[in-house]
Amino acid sequence: MALDERRLAMLRDMGVPFWRPLQPRSPAPPANAGATDHTPADTPGPPGSDQAASARETIASAKPLAGAARVASPPPLPERRLEPAAPREVSRMAQPAAVPPPPAPDAAAPRQGEAHPAVGAAPAVIATLDWPALRATVAACRACGLCESRRQTVFGAGHPRAHWMIVGEAPGEQEDLRGEPFVGPAGQLLDNMLRALGLTRAEAAPADQPPLEPAQQAYIANTLKCRPPRNRNPEPEEMRRCEPYLQRQIALVQPRLILAMGRFAVQALLRTDEAIGRLRGRVHRYEGVPLIVTYHPAYLLRNLPDKAKAWEDLCLAAQTMEALPPR
Numbered sequence: 001m002a003l004d005e006r007r008l009a010m011l012r013d014m015g016v017p018f019w020r021p022l023q024p025r026s027p028a029p030p031a032n033a034g035a036t037d038h039t040p041a042d043t044p045g046p047p048g049s050d051q052a053a054s055a056r057e058t059i060a061s062a063k064p065l066a067g068a069a070r071v072a073s074p075p076p077l078p079e080r081r082l083e084p085a086a087p088r089e090v091s092r093m094a095q096p097a098a099v100p101p102p103p104a105p106d107a108a109a110p111r112q113g114e115a116h117p118a119v120g121a122a123p124a125v126i127a128t129l130d131w132p133a134l135r136a137t138v139a140a141c142r143a144c145g146l147c148e149s150r151r152q153t154v155f156g157a158g159h160p161r162a163h164w165m166i167v168g169e170a171p172g173e174q175e176d177l178r179g180e181p182f183v184g185p186a187g188q189l190l191d192n193m194l195r196a197l198g199l200t201r202a203e204a205a206p207a208d209q210p211p212l213e214p215a216q217q218a219y220i221a222n223t224l225k226c227r228p229p230r231n232r233n234p235e236p237e238e239m240r241r242c243e244p245y246l247q248r249q250i251a252l253v254q255p256r257l258i259l260a261m262g263r264f265a266v267q268a269l270l271r272t273d274e275a276i277g278r279l280r281g282r283v284h285r286y287e288g289v290p291l292i293v294t295y296h297p298a299y300l301l302r303n304l305p306d307k308a309k310a311w312e313d314l315c316l317a318a319q320t321m322e323a324l325p326p327r
């Protein structure tokens, strides 16, 4: 069911921001199609012609609304059909790095196009790799102790030239088992959030549906490519060792906008230890690319009222994306 004017007015009165795409998008396929362990309670039903609107309702009016009643909501962001607000911009943080600089070279890397892995390749070499070589290098990486306990590396998922890039923290148990980022409970919420914006992690639409456009697609990657034992927090040395892989993924995707989810993604990309709550609500920059900070989906699962704030962040991201000049 689409948001009708009565419900939009209600959201506006309650101070809950909302967002609608300017043009109807082609229906997004089920994000994370093929995932068998996904039975999210808040999944907005199977995809259909009204999928995106339905999902937006799910996030905007279901749990976030309940949350919004408990948290003090800031004034609503302008509706996207009207003039998008010029988002406040903050350039890349000039603060000292929370993560130390990358390690010195200690091995060679494969040549372009070779699936020959480089174990512990030098950051300068990683920065030159193409997708197959980068993937193979990550898969063979033994640059930190996490290689001892991982089942497999978790490289990334999504279209390699998606306009949106989502950066999370590290694989959990499900991701370690399946080799794909965000497939556990936090991933189900992430997929709902993406769907609410009319986005998908799918690389291609099913054969019976119109092709996807990069503007509808998100590439998902983590700060760490290996699961920390018992899902403990990443350690600075692990982040330092893994950082060149994420940097290269971003360079290859060339996203139009980055959504940094949680404090480890923020530390890696903005070089700051500031709390998410102090960083959200503004447009930051990573190497010139607009970057929006928001809570990690796993945090949102434990702190339901903050889903309303996450929805505000998604609205800001959508507005920021829409305000970008055509490429």
Ligand code: URA
Pocket: 168, 169, 170, 171, 172, 175, 180, 181, 182, 183, 184, 186, 187, 222, 298
């Ligand atoms: N949390 C993350 O940050 N990434 C995943 O892939 C899964 C959970």
